[in-house]
Amino acid sequence: MAENPPSPGSRTKSQMEENGGNASREEEIDSLMPTGMVFNIQRASTEDGPGIRTTVFFKGCWLRCTWCHNPEGIEARPQVQWLETLCIDCHACIATCPHRALTAGPAGIFIDRHLCDGCGDCAAACPTGAMEQLGRLWTVADLVEEMARDAVYFDISGGGVTASGGEPALQAEFLSAVFRLCRQRGIATALDTCGQAPPENYALLLPHTDLVLFDIKLIDPERHRRHTGRDNRLILDNLESIATTKRQGWPGKIWIRTPIIPGATDGENNIVGIGRFLTARIGDDVQRWELCAFNNLCRDKYRRLGLKWPYENVKLNSGAR
Ligand code: SF4
Ligand code: SF4
Known part of the structure; x- marks a missing residue:
């Protein structure tokens, strides 16, 4: 059995102390x-x-x-996706990426999923929302x-x-x-x-x-x-x-x-x-x-994540059965 995915994160008491211990009671809780x-x-x-x-x-x-309708929900860590219709080709995302995971090609911005760690820097730099971070x-x-x-x-x-x-x-x-x-x-x-x-x-x-x-x-x-x-x-x-x-x-x-x-x-x-x-x-x-x-x-979600969906061409359920 796979390990439980790592906890998405929690702030600790020591992190609070790093803040100088000035937090209000509500902030502390x-x-x-x-x-x-x-x-x-x-x-x-x-x-x-x-x-x-x-x-x-x-x-x-x-x-x-195999049919998952929310492929962006499978990975526990954040991911990014590129929305073609919002992109103005400014390449701010490419210039920002610390891992050189983005390149421009004839089909638009390509995300190398092996290099991308989901940091979201590209999404923060994108002026139009065309590069979108999935997960926060x-x-x-x-x-x-x-x-x-x-x-x-x-x-x-x-x-x-x-x-x-x-x-x-x-x-x-x-x-x-x-x-x-x-x-x-x-x-x-x-x-x-x-x-x-x-x-x-x-x-x-x-x-x-x-x-x-x-x-x-x-x-x-x-x-x-x-x-x-x-x-x-x-x-x-x-x-x-x-x-x-x-x-x-x-x-x-x-x-x-x-x-x-x-x-x-x-x-x-x-x-x-x-x-x-x-x-x-x-x-x-x-x-x-x-x-x-x-x-x-969900067909387009798979395309945006660079994934192949095995049900891409499967017909919808008919009412005949
Ligand atoms: S999420 Fe981070 S690593 Fe991935 S493409 Fe954007 S800037 Fe690069
Ligand atoms: S920063 Fe946004 S608008 Fe500019 S090329 Fe990248 S995805 Fe497109």
Whole structure:
């Protein structure tokens, strides 16, 4: 099994002391909190739980799903991407890069991903936003403040905040602090997880979570390994453990989600197998099971990251089956 990705970073007491020890009490508390690596915040989402939601996308995931719709969420570290339509060919990015990772060619700015360490200097130098950094560190207080801006939408719609990714449960210490503060402000919380994270991370998160959106993609362990890089043992164990926690009094809800991916997860045996597992092992603890149609909206994300997407030419699900 791969190592847990390195913590995106946290400021320490010694760092505070370097600042001369002049921080206010609030600054002191904030500086001791963990930080989280986030690559996107999407407002007005209606697909990540009930009501109108603000979805926070965390960087880093242990799975390598061949169809992944958020390839910029897989790597735990920051990355950069080049947006052709915004570029004015000034080459400020090339001049700035400390690792000589950028070159100009007929197709535009080329990023040598072997040389780039994601430092973001090029994005900072770019006058138009054509060079964009994917992933930045947030403090707990700043992220909660950002979420609270949408509180009126949550109130009128029964919505809230959803943590997605990547795999948000891999940043459990940070996220549990965010969720705890959200709920103190009356903001409902949802965790959208692939299930591939240490069990203790879910134990940390559940007390501050109102809804778990739990992915089960494939029930056969070998097919799961073939399409995601890992078997599904930890995932199914984590789901059973969350259901047990519910039986023991955790008041949150569990929704299951299965992406319907042509040639991978859409077989009848797979869907029936997942249904049987849920009936036998999880039962009434699941409130809802969503089958999520394949889409190809992520195609350009792969191109911008210099990656090939195996589903580039795959047709969308037809309604015939
Ligand atoms: S992120 Fe840093 S290393 Fe990567 S291309 Fe930009 S300046 Fe160079
Ligand atoms: S700095 Fe920005 S606008 Fe200038 S060449 Fe680089 S990406 Fe294009």
